[in-house]
Amino acid sequence: MTQGPVILEVSVSYALPRAGLPSSASFRKWVAAALHGRIREADLAVRIVDTKEGRALNRHYRGKDYATNVLSFPAEMAEGVKMPKGVKMPLLGDLVLCAPVVAREAKEQKKALAAHYAHLTVHGALHLLGWNHEDDREAEAMEQLEREILAELGIDDPYAFED
Structure with missing residues (x-):
């Protein structure tokens, strides 16, 4: 395990109105918690999308014709991504969260x-x-x-609803 703080660059973009959605600072905090002790440096993007974009991405990249809650696109798996020799960029990848799906699931699972x-x-x-x-x-x-x-982070077991 890597020790010390993560040098983290997180870009957060919203493809729909931000009202009621977590702040970019919250997403950065959650990403930092996930990466802490596991990686030294990372650059990633988080995009919050609507159902139409979420469905299109899931259909294009996974062959599934519905919007899903979260999609992860690791940089090393991206087609044609090759850094020039000698360039060391800590590009980790992209996360896409579909706001309507996340909201529906939270309500169904009685979660904040x-x-x-x-x-x-x-x-x-x-x-x-x-x-x-x-x-x-x-x-x-x-x-x-x-x-x-x-x-x-002070958050209850996310799988408790399944028990």
Whole structure:
């Protein structure tokens, strides 16, 4: 594990009105918590989108014709991304959160909206670091790490509603 503070550059953009959505400072805090001790330096973008854009991205990149809560696009997986020799850029990737889906899920799961955004931001950031949940063992490990990170932020277990 990497020690010390993360040198973090997080760009947050909103593709819809910001009323009722977390601030860019909140997203930066949640990303920093997810990356702390796991990476030394990172540059990433967070984009908050509507259902139309979320659906289009999910359809184009994952072949699924619906809007989903969070999409993670690791930089190393982007087609044609090659840095010139000698250039060391800490580009981690992009996160896309679909505001209407996040709001609907928070309501259905009886969670505070900000807590659900925090969870999905942490979840997405861990995907950018290579964490996955393709099988039960990976899912359990990733979920446990998410619980620990969120607990440090004072946020309850995001998976408690499933029990």
